[in-house]
Amino acid sequence: MIVELIDYLRDRLKSVIKICYGVLASLVVIDAIPSIVDKHHAHTWVEHYPGFWALFGFVACVLIIILSKWFGHQGIMTREDYYDD
Amino acid sequence: MMIDSWLHPSLILICGALLLPFIKGMPRRAFLVLIPVLTFIDIWQFSPHGTFAVVNVMDWQLTFGRIDRLSQVFGYIMSLMCIIGTIYGLHVKDDLQHIAAWFYVAGSLGAIYAGDYLVLFLFWELMAFSSVFLVWFRGREQSLATGYRYLLVHTAGGLILLCGFVLRYKATGDLSFTLMDVTHPQLYTYLIMCGLILNAAVPPLHSWLPDAYGEATVTGAVFMCAFTTKTAIYALARSCAGMEILVPLGVVMALYGVVYAVLENDCRRLLAWHIISQVGYMVAGVGIGTELAINGACAHAFAHILYKGLLFMGCGSVLHMTGKSKFTELGGLYKKMPRTFVFTLIGGLSISAFPLFSGFVSKSMIIAAGFEEHILWAGFLLTLASAGTFLHTGLKVPYFIWFGKNNCSDETWEKAEDPPWNMQVAMGMASFLCIFIGCYTAYLYDMLPNPVDYHPYTAYHLSETMQILLFTALGFFLLIKKLTPEPTISIDLDWFYRKGGRAFLWMAKKPLQFIDTCVGEIYRVIGLVPLMTVAGFWSWFDWHAIDGVVDGVARSVRCIGSSVRHAQSGQLQYNIFWAVTIAASLLLTYVFA
Numbered sequence: 149m150i151v152e153l154i155d156y157l158r159d160r161l162k163s164v165i166k167i168c169y170g171v172l173a174s175l176v177v178i179d180a181i182p183s184i185v186d187k188h189h190a191h192t193w194v195e196h197y198p199g200f201w202a203l204f205g206f207v208a209c210v211l212i213i214i215l216s217k218w219f220g221h222q223g224i225m226t227r228e229d230y231y232d233d
Numbered sequence: 234m235m236i237d238s239w240l241h242p243s244l245i246l247i248c249g250a251l252l253l254p255f256i257k258g259m260p261r262r263a264f265l266v267l268i269p270v271l272t273f274i275d276i277w278q279f280s281p282h283g284t285f286a287v288v289n290v291m292d293w294q295l296t297f298g299r300i301d302r303l304s305q306v307f308g309y310i311m312s313l314m315c316i317i318g319t320i321y322g323l324h325v326k327d328d329l330q331h332i333a334a335w336f337y338v339a340g341s342l343g344a345i346y347a348g349d350y351l352v353l354f355l356f357w358e359l360m361a362f363s364s365v366f367l368v369w370f371r372g373r374e375q376s377l378a379t380g381y382r383y384l385l386v387h388t389a390g391g392l393i394l395l396c397g398f399v400l401r402y403k404a405t406g407d408l409s410f411t412l413m414d415v416t417h418p419q420l421y422t423y424l425i426m427c428g429l430i431l432n433a434a435v436p437p438l439h440s441w442l443p444d445a446y447g448e449a450t451v452t453g454a455v456f457m458c459a460f461t462t463k464t465a466i467y468a469l470a471r472s473c474a475g476m477e478i479l480v481p482l483g484v485v486m487a488l489y490g491v492v493y494a495v496l497e498n499d500c501r502r503l504l505a506w507h508i509i510s511q512v513g514y515m516v517a518g519v520g521i522g523t524e525l526a527i528n529g530a531c532a533h534a535f536a537h538i539l540y541k542g543l544l545f546m547g548c549g550s551v552l553h554m555t556g557k558s559k560f561t562e563l564g565g566l567y568k569k570m571p572r573t574f575v576f577t578l579i580g581g582l583s584i585s586a587f588p589l590f591s592g593f594v595s596k597s598m599i600i601a602a603g604f605e606e607h608i609l610w611a612g613f614l615l616t617l618a619s620a621g622t623f624l625h626t627g628l629k630v631p632y633f634i635w636f637g638k639n640n641c642s643d644e645t646w647e648k649a650e651d652p653p654w655n656m657q658v659a660m661g662m663a664s665f666l667c668i669f670i671g672c673y674t675a676y677l678y679d680m681l682p683n684p685v686d687y688h689p690y691t692a693y694h695l696s697e698t699m700q701i702l703l704f705t706a707l708g709f710f711l712l713i714k715k716l717t718p719e720p721t722i723s724i725d726l727d728w729f730y731r732k733g734g735r736a737f738l739w740m741a742k743k744p745l746q747f748i749d750t751c752v753g754e755i756y757r758v759i760g761l762v763p764l765m766t767v768a769g770f771w772s773w774f775d776w777h778a779i780d781g782v783v784d785g786v787a788r789s790v791r792c793i794g795s796s797v798r799h800a801q802s803g804q805l806q807y808n809i810f811w812a813v814t815i816a817a818s819l820l821l822t823y824v825f826a
Binding site: 150151154168171172175176178179184185186187189190191192195199201202203204205206208209210211212213214215216217219220223224225226227228230231 | 491492493495496567568571572574575604605609612616617620621624691692693696697698699700701702703704705707708709712715716719720721722723724731732
């Protein structure tokens with residue numbers, strides 16, 4: 149059953165991707181509606197901007213990947229038998 | 234209040250471990266489940282608050298059982314994880330693995346219920362010395378070296394802890410394991426903290442963790458990921474709550490684990506890096522030290538034990554079935570191991586703090602405590618690390634094992650299938666609990682040490698979390714090529730003792746051996762010849778002078794003896810004759826001289 153569901157979704161990958169983009173956009177839209185998302189208890193002023201956390205998540209992800217990979221390629225990542233000599 | 238009727242839960246496990254080799258056949262499996270269940274019931278059912286098992290040894294009063302809300306929540310989850318871990322390893326025929334695991338849990342529970350530093354130290358060492366076997370039993374060539382490194386680091390940590398509480402005892406006369414005066418820290422406060430944070434794997438004292446957990450046996454890693462670091466969090470919450478230095482240490486830890494997880498190619502080592510990252514939240518929570526933060530640290534430890542155990546069980550199942558744990562040797566397995574995929578995904582969503590999963594109700598408490606105390610930088614950086622958590626554990630692990638490019642060899646593909654029933658049952662139990670905690674918050678919140686006035690399911694929190702997570706997912710899929718696994722290892726701070734150890738060996742082999750050879754040669758030329766000459770002289774002297782004198786005396790005595798023997802004919806009249814003659818001669822000499 150699990151395999152069939154996954155295959156079903158994979159066969160319709162383009163539609164799935166479109167739905168995902170729709171979900172992403174609606175998250176930001178919902179965040180901008182004060183009657184749904186009450187930001188009274190937000191701790192900082194930046195959080196009041198709609199979609200702040202969406203931007204934060206995306207930038208965080210990109211920064212983590214690029215900076216970590218850059219760091220890794222400065223000689224931190226090495227061959228698997230490095231300690232075997 | 235003294236309670237005498239409480240049976241120490243460690244005792245049940247230790248007795249069970251000692252009896253296990255004598256139980257064979259079908260009852261063995263029942264026994265394997267029974268002992269952890271009895272331990273759990275012992276903790277859950279009979280839990281009066283107070284102290285028990287107080288023993289007087291010389292001048293010290295040792296407390297083996299101090300039960301309060303803090304020790305209870307940790308005791309509860311540790312014993313629960315012991316049940317799940319044992320069921321997961323039910324197929325393991327080697328008794329020694331179960332014995333090592335139970336002794337390890339006994340050590341952890343003993344440390345949790347310890348009322349003073351001596352008892353804590355005793356169980357602390359029991360944990361280190363029993364868990365190392367879970368690495369050694371993997372049986373690979375490198376397992377032995379990894380185990381020794383693990384043991385050496387933990388022995389060093391134990392000694393630092395020992396130094397700390399001995400100095401504290403000398404200064405204050407107090408051995409009790411309670412909250413220290415963290416506002417006026419002394420040398421001993423820092424030493425105790427260092428001993429504890431080594432077990433919590435705080436950088437730079439962390440390299441033992443990915444090293445050992447990546448190398449442990451499949452079932453061993455499930456136990457190891459739960460007990461050592463979380464016992465350390467308990468000990469920190471008990472003794473160092475509110476110690477400000479722990480906040481930056483925790484935040485660095487949360488980010489450090491994330492960075493190394495990006496570079497990691499081995500799925501179990503990646504999970505190990507994320508233990509460091511997640512324990513970072515708990516360390517920071519202990520450092521913040523408010524009621525909410527301590528609650529958060531405990532709740533996160535509770536949730537973490539379950540979802541991290543689940544993730545190690547999922548990746549362990551892949552390793553158990555295929556013999557592979559590297560992303561570059563796996564991929565596309567969803568058709569072969571679908572149930573394992575679902576279980577691992579539940580673990581991944583829990584650690585990523587998705588709504589309705591356990592991490593959502595625990596991790597956010599710590600971040601909220603940071604914001605409430607106006608430590609904004611800590612709040613934002615911990616949120617950033619949580620994006621990294623979802624990136625790896627929620628996305629990278631499932632994607633590169635069950636989807637992505639199929640790197641499996643024919644043999645790996647052939648072997649891959651869902652693991653034996655007992656492993657699936659254990660994963661099912663952990664999955665259920667991860668979702669149950671996420672949906673029914675009162676279950677966990679009612680157990681926490683402080684009263685809880687925190688509501689995770691607010692519209693703002695939901696909106697914030699979903700934005701962070703789903704936009705992280707967007708970043709992941711846009712940059713997926715950058716994340717393609719590479720068959721490498723990452724150099725970490727263990728380089729210093731791994732290569733340092735080699736430098737020492739090289740020193741011993743090359744320069745020291747050279748010096749030794751030179752000294753030997755010099756000794757041979759300069760020392761040995763005169764020595765032989767002197768020795769030759771003394772030999773001659775001994776032979777001719779000493780022996781000459783000794784032998785000469787001996788020869789003379791023998792000669793005299795022989796003469797005397799001849800003189801002694803045995804006839805009484807001759808004896809009287811000679812005696813009288815000599816006496817007369819002496820008398821005459823005396824009279825006339």
